[in-house]
Ligand code: MCA
């Protein structure tokens with residue numbers, strides 16, 4: 128039976144003897160073995176009662192089996208909901224409840240924290256650890272290496288990826304089989320991926336970049352991936368000579384540049400370096416070329432839209448731009464107030480449409496309606512312009528968002544928590560330039576009359592509420608927040624004032 132994504136990405140490899148994964152200890156996993164593992168995991172999901180369309184929430188360390196679990200969700204018709212491993216129990220609670228998960232897969236070390244959450248929401252708890260072992264692995268081991276693929280159409284959901292809103296709760300972007308496959312096909316072609324490519328994979332597998340862009344492209348092209356648990360500089364330097372391509376957030380590149388061992392000999396054989404998820408400074412682009420001879424290919428994407436634009440493989444990779452729209456993507460820049468299209472060169476809101484754009488937000492029709500124009504264009508919240516020759520330049524964000532090391536932090540969520548702290552009248556959370564992470568999280572606090580604030584005590588008390596990467600790394604106390612005549616906090620003034628919060 129037809130299953131759009133499975134048939135394109137996984138089924139063709141059922142008899143493929145070539146290596147798909149190269150693991151940190153040097154061992155390899157052949158394509159056919161990966162497909163068999165997917166079948167066993169799909170059998171395990173069905174044995175647990177998973178039915179087509181059910182949500183499977185996964186918060187596990189990165190491993191070959193965790194990656195196979197993505198394939199298993201596709202093959203069994205389930206909807207994968209991957210979660211950042213840094214999320215606290217309170218955060219996981221929301222996702223499991225909102226998505227009405229059938230299964231929650233977590234690290235065995237998290238069972239005590241997450242067991243009650245699974246129980247409360249009627250989800251079945253399973254485990255997978257960093258070695259890919261756990262109750263789900265044990266269940267899968269008893270399943271056959273073949274699984275009757277569940278039929279899924281182009282418009283059926285493959286994944287729910289949550290992104291926070293500028294106000295209020297996190298929203299699940301509904302990604303269909305067609306959304307994911309169409310983008311993969313375009314990127315394999317645009318970036319010339321082939322079966323001889325070896326991709327150095329150090330990104331997390333709970334976000335689009337590591338999960339869909341890197342993995343789906345490798346699968347469709349039939350290439351292999353060196354699957355590292357995360358970004359470790361020594362491991363990167365060890366593995367770079369064995370790879371031909373790498374995808375990373377800008378922090379990957381600045382960290383490599385900070386090491387004198389990044390020399391042309393190390394990467395002379397490389398075919399392609401891709402950067403995305405956060406702005407790559409033009410100086411990083413220039414410095415990387417000077418040090419290695421490679422021009423990083425920068426592209427622009429979003430959880431809701433997959434990849435939208437890309438600098439060309441052949442042709443000029445222009446520093447400070449994200450390149451023209453990818454084939455099939457129609458992109459325009461409009462006046463944020465009126466929605467009127469702006470001429471080339473003028474800065475406004477970036478809006479786009481194409482087969483890559485998600486179907487809206489899970490069970491939030493009003494949020495979906497707000498995110499799209501009546502003619503179907505998705506409002507990205509990013510500000511930019513289209514240069515005369517079609518290259519897109521992102522110049523800022525119309526949405527209140529901090530991107531730190533490629534992770535998104537929505538200030539509102541942090542501010543709500545800070546405002547609850549004793550002695551705090553109000554707060555503003557901003558991003559300040561950070562030498563390693565691009566932006567770092569800064570909290571500006573206003574005390575209640577007569578109160579004196581203890582930043583350390585406040586930092587300690589927000590610790591269990593939100594993931595570590597969202598927690599402010601600098602606290603400042605001010606008498607009042609700057610406001611415009613409408614009473615809105617002028618964060619641009621705060622960003623200027625605290626721009627050196629993380630100065631080297
Ligand atoms: C780790 N920490 C962070 C971050 N990561 N703090 C702020 N921002 C971060 N991104 C904190 C930890 O809590 C810890 O704090 C300390 O830093 C060290 O943790 P560790 O895990 O050792 O950090 P790391 O391994 O050095 O990780 C940094 C990293 C990682 C390599 C930049 O965050 C990363 O892999 N980021 C990639 C994110 C990504 O894939 N984004 C794509 C999403 P403490 O020591 O105080 O406890 S966007 C997307 O998918 C769209 C569609 C797109 O366009 O691609």
Ligand code: AMP
Nearest residue numbers: 403404405406426427428429430521535
């Ligand atoms: P997310 O919702 O986590 O997928 O983050 C998407 C956001 O990351 C976009 O809306 C942009 O603000 C930002 N982003 C992604 N790629 C780039 C890039 N190459 N340059 C600048 N910003 C980027």
